[in-house]
Amino acid sequence: MAASLHPQCMGSAHGRVTSWETGAAPIPAALPYFVAFSQLLGLTVVAVTGAWLGLYRGGVAWESALQFNVHPLCMVIGLVFLQGDALLVYRVFRNEAKRTTKVLHGLLHVFALVIALVGLVAVFDYHKKKGYADLYSLHSWCGILVFVLYFVQWIVGFSFFLFPGASFSLRSRYRPQHVFFGATIFVLSVGTALLGLKEALLFKLGADYSKFEPEGVLANTLGLLLVCFGVVVLYILTPPEWKRPSQAEEQALSMDFKTLTEGDSPSSQ
Amino acid sequence: MAASLHPQCMGSAHGRVTSWETGAAPIPAALPYFVAFSQLLGLTVVAVTGAWLGLYRGGVAWESALQFNVHPLCMVIGLVFLQGDALLVYRVFRNEAKRTTKVLHGLLHVFALVIALVGLVAVFDYHKKKGYADLYSLHSWCGILVFVLYFVQWIVGFSFFLFPGASFSLRSRYRPQHVFFGATIFVLSVGTALLGLKEALLFKLGADYSKFEPEGVLANTLGLLLVCFGVVVLYILTPPEWKRPSQAEEQALSMDFKTLTEGDSPSSQ
Numbered sequence: 001m002a003a004s005l006h007p008q009c010m011g012s013a014h015g016r017v018t019s020w021e022t023g024a025a026p027i028p029a030a031l032p033y034f035v036a037f038s039q040l041l042g043l044t045v046v047a048v049t050g051a052w053l054g055l056y057r058g059g060v061a062w063e064s065a066l067q068f069n070v071h072p073l074c075m076v077i078g079l080v081f082l083q084g085d086a087l088l089v090y091r092v093f094r095n096e097a098k099r100t101t102k103v104l105h106g107l108l109h110v111f112a113l114v115i116a117l118v119g120l121v122a123v124f125d126y127h128k129k130k131g132y133a134d135l136y137s138l139h140s141w142c143g144i145l146v147f148v149l150y151f152v153q154w155i156v157g158f159s160f161f162l163f164p165g166a167s168f169s170l171r172s173r174y175r176p177q178h179v180f181f182g183a184t185i186f187v188l189s190v191g192t193a194l195l196g197l198k199e200a201l202l203f204k205l206g207a208d209y210s211k212f213e214p215e216g217v218l219a220n221t222l223g224l225l226l227v228c229f230g231v232v233v234l235y236i237l238t239p240p241e242w243k244r245p246s247q248a249e250e251q252a253l254s255m256d257f258k259t260l261t262e263g264d265s266p267s268s269q
Numbered sequence: 270m271a272a273s274l275h276p277q278c279m280g281s282a283h284g285r286v287t288s289w290e291t292g293a294a295p296i297p298a299a300l301p302y303f304v305a306f307s308q309l310l311g312l313t314v315v316a317v318t319g320a321w322l323g324l325y326r327g328g329v330a331w332e333s334a335l336q337f338n339v340h341p342l343c344m345v346i347g348l349v350f351l352q353g354d355a356l357l358v359y360r361v362f363r364n365e366a367k368r369t370t371k372v373l374h375g376l377l378h379v380f381a382l383v384i385a386l387v388g389l390v391a392v393f394d395y396h397k398k399k400g401y402a403d404l405y406s407l408h409s410w411c412g413i414l415v416f417v418l419y420f421v422q423w424i425v426g427f428s429f430f431l432f433p434g435a436s437f438s439l440r441s442r443y444r445p446q447h448v449f450f451g452a453t454i455f456v457l458s459v460g461t462a463l464l465g466l467k468e469a470l471l472f473k474l475g476a477d478y479s480k481f482e483p484e485g486v487l488a489n490t491l492g493l494l495l496v497c498f499g500v501v502v503l504y505i506l507t508p509p510e511w512k513r514p515s516q517a518e519e520q521a522l523s524m525d526f527k528t529l530t531e532g533d534s535p536s537s538q
Contacts, residue, residue: 133479138492202471210402223407
């Protein structure tokens, strides 16, 4: 709750802005600190995942029993850290051309998707080599659901916003859905990572988990760090005042569109 | 993704409204269907939790080894179903007095809190009788965090919005934080339930989990239903057009306040 009581982020204080660059749209005062904190948390999550796999699971390799460990590492880097950062692009790049920002958002999601795919191949390949069953656990059901939703969201987002690009009216109607499902898929990714972490702990530690084994404590801490990263990213995405301001050209288009649609449906407020 | 492609809920279509009661503020056309769907999902989640505990865990009782089963049942009813419904109060009761709606929101959260407390006592008491360790798992760490946050949120919300009530300016500043942390605590509650479900499955089924045991399949389905309930509740909370319209008196107050604060800080956009 600390964040909620911090005077810089309470309610309308979200709107306090300072202009760091002459002539550019002003940056909300608290935003850079929250973004910096999110990156510190995100990098800590990746580092602690690496430390957990290195210290207690023998490290990471493709051609051995360590292939399994490629899975959590790739999923945390791709579907947690990079996916989270892709969502933050529109809060961080506020004055660059809209198209550049869009391409960066799409590219970060492509990197995340490819890294996640490597992580998926690693676990299926490992299961095959060991003769283990696939897709029986809640973690795997959630994981497949998240991966399919992520892929569909990318394809639909690309078709609407990049190439070939839908009409302005269609984009405006789809945008809130894209944002909602983007945030939802990110939250589901973090939740699925927690389920996987728990599964890995219980399979290896069993009843020793209750003896506060160092691995258990480190992995629980990693779980809480994952939750914190998720919450901070969503916190940055929430205030309307922290959204990327629309540029002069977009505002003109948006006003035209608003006039047109309000003429169409006067009761839409 | 089905919801995102439904024409009634795409982007600005959120704003399509019909007036069901003459003289009352109109109700967004798709909202009642989404609320009905959320209730169907919520009740299904409670029923499937009951079915799981009844069919595979011997049912629920306080004075026996079945005391443990009180824990998941209470947590799902309190911190998932009732908490979710408490968040929806402001979307469902749109024309009742603001104070009545507030009291209902607060009361639903009190019921949720009390039921969750019974669920907590059940598991700690069960652990004590069996001589099991407490608070070693990621599920328990997340659970305690959620319960403390939920309690603090209730106390702070009560102090600001009900009794004695803060000034209009303080309430307006705190409201976005209350809403953000309310939704976050709800999501964390659903996530913690999934971790608990997974723990219960792995402790009992062990390696048999991978043989697609009926209990495993039922519990995985329960996990997905919990996720769906969480997503639908958040989906209903998201569109600005679906928020409870402020009543004439509140609008006048809000305008005065806006004029005052904008006079105070001209750069706050």
